[in-house]
Amino acid sequence: MTSPTGRAPLVSIGVPAYNAERFIAPALESLLSQDMTDLEVVVSDNGSTDGTERIVRDLAARDGRLRYVRQPVNRGGAANFNAVFALRHPGASYFKWAAxxxxxxxRYLGQVLEVLRSDPSVSVAHSLTDDIDEDGSHLRSWGDQGLPADDPDVAVRFAALSQRNYQCFSIFGLMRTETLVGTRGLGYYAESDRVLLAELSLRGRFVDVQEELFHRRQHSGRSVRTHPTARDRIAWFNPDLVGRPVFPEWRLGQGYVGALLQAPGLSADDRARCLAQMGRWTVVRGPHLLRNVARTGADVVGGRTPIRHHA
Incomplete structure (x- = not known):
């Protein structure tokens, strides 16, 4: 897909969707109404059984910057996030995911784009976030989470993003396509968005525009509500793991270490300092690692299915 000028769009926005008929129209309209118009929006439908396809195709008929692709089967959330990135226009210089x-x-896109254009040390640009309800009314402001993701020291950034509890708003920030291509993408296991953010922190700083330009919708159908526990969320990230023994904390640790070992451009000292943070992570998460082993062992011995599937 090309931009209205006939060139490749400057920004590609990927929207992974599944049974999203309730809110997808306002979500897409807010993207197509950006002040910065040199963009494409690609929707990857993970086999929806509701009216998602009809709604998106109707919008696409009115705006040529919107493209709809239907996946043949639902392969899970992680696969669809990666699929919509693969579907981007190859000439797009910047990419973002949007729910x-x-x-x-x-004003969102223009302002975060300016952050990336003006500072090559930034790998992810986003804005402050507020929560809205099902009708779009304001619920709460998040403000600054106190996460030093903008610190110039890579070890400080990596430690914060791998060890602190935080809201993963930045996964929906704007990134340089070449930066994201150099990562391993979203892993096919629960909480892999945290690993990807930590991996991106090894490549640059995270900067938020200090205005609430991103509105996260709270509603009963959000994946974190329909899949409330880490074990439940495995089914959302990767249905192929349903019924198999899984060790979510171990997978998470392996993801962080793998990101560190494969990150390009790190000095030996920076890599060593980041790896030392994983030693601290192992100590802090030790009880969770042991519980993973104990719980999976009990499931296997008792003949129970380790995780439940949620379609």
Whole structure:
């Protein structure tokens, strides 16, 4: 897909969707209404059984910057996130994911784009976030989470993003396509968005525009509500793991270490300092690692299915 000028779009926005008919129209309209118009929006439908396809095709008929692709089967959330990135226009210089229920202020894209263009040390640019309800009314402001993801020291950034408890808003930030291509993408295991953010922190700083331009919608159908526990969320990230023994904390640790070992451009000292943080991570998460082993062992011995599937 090309931009209205006939060139490749400057920005590609990927929207992974599944049974999203309730909120996908306002979500897409907020993207297509951005002040910065040199963009494409690609929707990857993970086999929806509701009216998602009809809604998106109707919008695409009115705006040539919107493209709809239907996946033949539902392979899980992680696969669809990676699929919509693969579907981007190859000439797009920047990429962002957008959820099928959140909305964006019209100024969002122009402001975060300016952050990336003006500072090569930044790998992810986003804005402050607030929560809205099902009708779009304001619920709460998140403000600054106190996460030093903008610190110039890579070890400080990596430690924060691998060890602190935080809201993963930045996974929906704007990134340089070449930076994201150099990562391993979203892993096919629960909480892999945290690993990807930590991996991106090894490549640059995270900077938020200090205005609430990103509106996260709270509703009963959000994946974190329909899949409330880490074990439940495995089914959302990767249905192929359903019924198999899984060790979510171990997979998470392996993801962080793998990101560190494969990150390009790190000095030996920086890599060593980041790896030392994983030693601290292992100590802090030790009880969780042991519980993973104990619980999976009990499931296997008792003949129980280790995780439940949620379609």
């Amino acid at each position: 099928a229920d959140d909305t964006h202020d019209p």
